[in-house]
Amino acid sequence: MFIVGLTGGIGSGKSTVARDFTALGVPCIDADQTARDVVEPGEPALAAIVQHFGRDILQPDGTLDRRRLREKVFAEPAARAWLNQLLHPLIRERMLQQCQQAQGPYCLLMVPLLFENQLQSLVQRTLVIDVDEATQIRRTMQRDNTTEEQVRAIISTQCPRQQRLALADDVLNNSDNVTPEQRRQAVAALHQHYLQLAAATDSTAPPSR
Template sequence: MTTAAFSPWILGLTGGIGSGKSAAAERFVELGVHLVDADQAARWVVEPGRPALASIVERFGAGVLQGDGQLDRAALRQLIFADPEQRRWLEALLHPLIGQEIFSYLAKAESPYAVYVSPLLIESGQYRKTQRVLVIDVPQALQVQRTLQRDGTSPEQVQAILAAQATREERLQHADDVLVNDRDVPWLHEQIDQLHHFYLTLRGGQP
């Protein structure tokens, strides 16, 4: 059987930091759905030997490299969160490259639909390349609490990340489906399972 004529539609999955989008993504994978994570793709494009890494080092200096030549993400994050202009430069470099990686990978999907997970789906404009958007939503106080517990970061860093991401209102404006993830993981899985069965009935992402 060939898959030449087979074209899965793409579900964009997003949510703010601490919303539980990673747990939602894992459930889609368990259900056999082809998935790519923007954070994974962001790692692929800055691997040693890739042109993007050379450009980053040229711009920020060797201090953004670890001893083994890999990108030191924490060092780079500090530099760009302190300077919006530097963050914009980095995004302009990486977003098109990440997009190429992602959509070439999604095109190979063999499930009826494929999931593209990105915390910056709305901000990067890449929601336009998806046929449907699922937002994992959570009250901001819970977002902050979960992120502090998980990452051990400072409240100031969490607020800086929240400020750089789209507001809940912006995300919800673009949502076809919204899942309010304010309960436990088994409940989240149950909701994803229901959405999955619904998505399997769709052609091209729309009823």
């Protein structure tokens, strides 16, 4: 399977672009959804989290209390390191399984922190959705009903824009001056490009760069 890693800073519109690709029949694996799946009730990871943090990490219905977990790991670097060591390999393995099971010449792997977590080796191509920082802030404030200070704090933990662009194989401009039709046309052009790349790639080869 030829895998395209789709990434971009917060508020760049990754999900919108992913939906454009999905409308063209391209399977999309969402790392955020996979991260939620591996801690569902019945999953070994959730049992390990409960054993480590205690049962008060659960909601009354037995699901993970994500807010409480975030509070715990934010306050304790060692706890955050333990959690990452538990979850990251599981998420990586689950994402690769989903990619290999996907139907079609290629699939998208949408990972917000693709470069930050050094996951480029999982994909053959990287596509960055790009907007300027002011747009990131405004969109995220509107979407999440949060403050500018909070959004800037998130941006500061992510890969700097210029570094992200330098690492990208392909860039899609998703600024406000790009109309939905122009964005869809850009996606369609990339789709054709990826179809050609996938056809030229030995589908039995493991992901490499």
